[in-house]
Amino acid sequence: MGNQQPVKTAASAPARKRKIGNPINNEKTAGYIFTLPFTFGFLMFMVVPMAISLYYAFCQYNILQPPVFIGWDNFAKMGSDAIYQKSIGVTFYFALVSTPLRLIFALFVAMLLLENNKLSGFYRATYYLPSIIGGSVAVSVLWKRMWATDGTINRILGINFPWLGDTRTAIWVLIILAVWQFGSSMLIFLSALKQIPQSLYEAAMVDGANGWKRFWKITFPLLTPTIFFNLVMQLINGFLAFTQCYIITQGKPMYSTEFYTVYMYDQSFTYYNTGYGAAMAWVMVLIISAVTAVLFATKKFWVYDGGL
């Protein structure tokens, strides 16, 4: 009886206030107020601009003059735009090559860092660093200098190869930079690796499984949900890569490194074909949606979803 008394009071107080019509104390109202900053930002900086860009995609628009509705013309133009098609090829190549390489590298480093010793915290922070700074303009500029004909890489190798000037190698300069930014995937792998119960390994060792077998029979299957997550996220990042290309190569040479986003940016802000740029952006939305949908469709074939 003595226990129930305070509960009753607490329950009846808001009830009374609701009756006299003060919505401020309503729990739902409080929730809405707390989410207001996000909701406002989401609407103003995401939903509204996207709606506007969808409209521009069907317009002839050059920023300086009001948009004129032209229907599907912008989308039709993509069919005859050779540079556009080239940029799609380059972007797919970049995303599909750099993402698996990055994940393999991240998993490799994560397994090395799994050992706990005095310095492991330091190492983890150090290896994460490229992810924080790798997308920055400063690192891109540094990277450009390193791969120049008279840059560090050639000095170390003792050769004089124009990495950035050759249509076959320029894209790889960007891919290697992307692989180097493996930190966030590495951290996710690291925490997933720690979740795997040691007892499984012990049992396998008793049964005589070697390290290679233990990796493929225990570690890899149990990591597949994490690999799937990383793959989806990193692939999307790959399709949306911008800074590296914009700063380092600007699509040179011969558009062999022209990223989709950079071409979109050029169309929008250099040639003032902003309607066309908006249309390109929406096609990219469709491409990424399709790629992600395909990935999810394959999930049931290789991702382990059993409970542990």
Next chain:
Amino acid sequence: MRNLKRGAAAALAAAMGAGLLVGCGGASSGTTSAAAGGSKTSAAAGSSTTKAASGSSTGDANMVFAWWGNQTRNERTSNAITKYQEQNPGVKIEGQFSEWNDYWQKLATNSAGNALPDIIQMDYQYLNQYMNTGLLYDLTEFTKDGTIDTSKWNQNMINAGTMDGKLVAVCAGINAPALVYDKAITDKAGVTIKDNMSIDEFIEASKKIYETTGYKTNIQYGTAQEIFSYWSRADGAILFNTGKVDATAENLAKYFKIYEDGEKDGWMLSPTVFAEITIGSVEQDPLVYGDNPENQSWCTFCWSNQYVAVLKAAKEGQDMQMTTWPSADPKKSDFLKPSQFFSVSSSAKDPKAAAAFINWLTNSEDANNILLGERGIPMNSDIADKVSAQLSENDQKTYTFVNTVVAKNCSDINPPYPDGYTEAGKALNTILEAVCYGQETAEQAGQDLVSQGTAALAAKASAK
């Protein structure tokens, strides 16, 4: 979720531009041009009298002045702003500078956000576009009320900045195409460079220099629309005219052939060099940037007002001289050009204060003693004489070059560049890249430029 990501990418792209903007801002106090929404043309014009009145009586104004340029220009212009602020307490001018390409992207996004800088450095190439869309303020009222004194200005340059009877752009300096070369190299090669060379003489010189010293030649790789336009003038054609390419495929093929042969024979700089530098930056021009003859050019095709910047970027032992761009017919090809303009944007908060500052920049000795003709020869003849008298020997070369070499042997400038010029220019450089990489023949290139250039120009012309 994917949509959010895509939106984030677009935001990132915009943030990139903004980041560069902030990164390049001069000795700014941290204010940005986007602070105030900026009023529409009519509103600004309507309230300009009251604003201007209060502006001149109290002398208070806050303005943003944006320009593109090089290290020399940035320093001198910032110093000039400081001087103006000392003389006019209460006036605050924030300088924003960037490289050529970033500048125009920034300006376009600013205009979309109705937040153009109050004072804009404008170029002949973009004048048409910005004027036609009503983004520039008509300064005629200020020439009438005496805020701007035009009495000593060169009439041709006033005309160049006047459209539909409105003075929308004030010439910041007169310049001319200039071939700047390292005389130390040409002397070593035993080659004499003279004014008004023909294209053949230039090629001969380039070959000889390559054979004797190993230094190569760069003919505006990446910005070749200027030299192609120059050469086309000798054929009596405006390369990129409104709605179409005027030059013939045969003539253009002839010019592409120079590059094709140059790459084959080795005297032309390899296109791979340009993948490592920022094209259009004086400091990174192969004339001054390379570290060995393989990636260095003995000359650069630039503008007479850039001579000062080239000198500043030059390395120890380089002896920079200036001559005309080679052409089959120098008199028909060469021209005097307003190097750039100062314009006031129609969304300027205080157009009168902006006009007063432009007047000070163009007509005062104080300003020009600091600027020293870096933007080109002042169009105010009195100022030009006074500035030239106190210039160093090297700077005076620019004056002599424009006034005696070019002015005596040139024709009228092409009309302001049409809409689509940027895109057509990009098409030209893309085709040129293919030629230099050996992926396309000069003959094919000539035809491609006519069709692609015309497509780009026609698309914009029909959009009007």
